[in-house]
Ligand SMILES: Cc1ncc(C[n+]2csc(CCOP(=O)(O)OP(=O)(O)O)c2C)c(N)n1
């Protein structure tokens with residue numbers, strides 16, 4: 027069965043490493059839903075959180091192929107993890123939409139980070155499902171532009 | 184501690200790694216390296232080829248035939264891109280190779296400078312890993328790491344790109360002890376071995392299948408002992424030819440698209456399929472759904488990513504295959520499968536399969552290769568190009584040693600063989616080295632004939648001339664209604680004159696009755712000088728048996744009608 031999986035990958039923090047990882051995905055035909063990468067507590071190491079789609083066989087291959095990359099030091103498919111995503115979006119279609127948008131934002135504890143004449147800029151961090159429903163509820167008020175970071179995640183101890 | 188230029192550091196590192204032969208071609212970005220090679224010429228023998236592709240295949244052939252890591256050097260830009268086919272060929276067949284390329288100076292990188300290419304970008308998917316060195320202080324350790332990666336675990340090519348200014352700058356150099364190669368993966372546990380042993384003990388009809396992951400005398404001896412202990416018939420992939428002595432009565436012939444009918448019958452009827460040091464290439468398994476339908480699959484390999492990739496396995500043991508077999512030998516008592524072996528013998532009799540030439544007395548490739556086998560006592564190193572000639576070389580020469588057949592199995596690279604033969608001969612000056620080439624493949628890289636004559640590398644270049652791209656023609660005959668589009672070569676090449684032009688003694692064989700005599704004479708000459716032989720055969724001799732791509736491996740075609 028095709029499923030979405032969250033994979034945590036520790037890689038050397040160097041030039042071209044991202045290309046090696048994404049190159050592996052594209053040439054073997056694995057589908058990346060989102061990818062997020064930044065430095066970790068250890069300056070030499072970056073952590074990637076990759077959401078990928080595939081059945082059990084594909085995931086087994088994907089993990090093993092990633093482990094073969096020289097720059098990859100750890101690969102884990104996360105089962106019990108804290109997953110978060112951050113979004114920044116512009117919403118609104120005129121002054122009348124402002125109040126209802128603020129109401130929804132408050133319900134989700136999103137922050138208003140910029141106010142323009144006809145729309146607001148909002149920011150929210152949360153589980154990906156929460157982000158999805160946030161966007162869904164705001165849809166009627168005109169979602170103009172948005173950016174999502176993709177999931178970052180850490181396994182629970 | 185010595186203060187050396189980057190170029191000298193490269194030479195020192197090569198010596199430290201035990202390299203005494205390199206293949207390559209000079210150019211602007213590697214001027215410093217070649218200047219240094221000039222000084223080190225008493226320790227490092229550099230073989231100049233006609234083309235960088237030839238050099239890359241030579242490094243590959245050298246590596247396959249010696250077990251050492253092959254080294255190739257090329258300049259930036261076109262020099263580097265000319266290595267690409269050779270690197271990909273080595274990658275597909277897990278051959279340890281270090282390619283050193285020059286690049287433009289660091290300050291010119293990324294500016295589309297003259298002869299600049301992003302060779303690390305280009306070779307990313309066809310190397311185990313690659314490096315670009317932008318700090319001369321890191322050069323030595325990077326090269327050491329490159330050799331370590333190439334030779335560890337599942338072997339493969341590594342490229343090190345060195346900008347020109349780095350080869351001129353100086354750094355302190357101290358020799359370091361060699362980092363021993365490792366398996367590089369989490370190894371199997373003892374209970375995993377025990378479970379494998381149980382499977383083997385409970386099997387009634389085991390099938391032992393081996394690949395290119397068996398190396399050297401130790402590997403071959405261990406495999407033989409293992410096969411005898413578990414009393415199984417043996418078959419190999421193309422890459423595994425010779426890992427099990429093919430003159431041994433246990434041997435069923437090759438498995439796969441052009442494997443034997445006996446091996447196919449055995450696959451259909453076995454209850455345990457033991458794959459050792461091999462991946463399940465699509466050319467071997469045919470349709471995965473009908474592969475070994477009644478068998479459990481036990482897979483022993485060094486690369487965990489090969490497990491369950493193309494064939495779902497019942498049990499696996501990760502590790503060096505020879506090592507694992509040694510452990511299994513210790514805990515498995517002698518097995519006996521007399522009935523099963525008897526059935527195999529019966530199939531062998533029943534399905535003897537060979538196609539004769541369509542005209543009487545014409546030379547058949549089968550006869551040619553068998554004669555070659557006889558005259559070389561089955562001990563020559565056989566390189567091949569790709570096509571029908573490659574398959575005949577695999578089918579009709581009885582290999583006795585792992586990697587005695589040097590062939591591009593994974594990538595199927597026409598133009599591979601001559602370069603590979605050059606490398607093999609450089610690494611094994613005392614052995615007879617023959618490149619079995621098709622006429623199409625021969626024309627791809629025949630420029631390397633001049634490398635043979637210039638350096639007096641006594642290789643036998645045996646061209647099986649059917650005047651067609653035979654393997655493609657065979658497919659056109661079977662699947663494209665005999666529409667022989669662009670595969671009828673009928674080229675006017677005069678092989679005798681061509682050979683002489685390059686300074687190589689040349690021979691023609693055009694009938695079965697003169698085959699042995701001429702071949703013997705050519706082999707005699709080849710003791711001291713390279714030779715070129717044109718062996719003329721019929722256009723329409725097909726490679727049989729044949730399993731069409733994606734079809735069941737158990738049902739090979741045994742006959743092809745030629746009615747035109
Ligand atoms: C570089 C390259 N180009 C194309 C092919 C496709 N191909 C596979 S076999 C073959 C025919 C080879 O002809 P020849 O060398 O004459 O050998 P024959 O099959 O006739 O023995 C071709 C074109 C290939 N394997 N490699």
Ligand SMILES: [Mg+2]
Pocket residue numbers: 621622623647648649650651652653
């Ligand atoms: Mg031909």
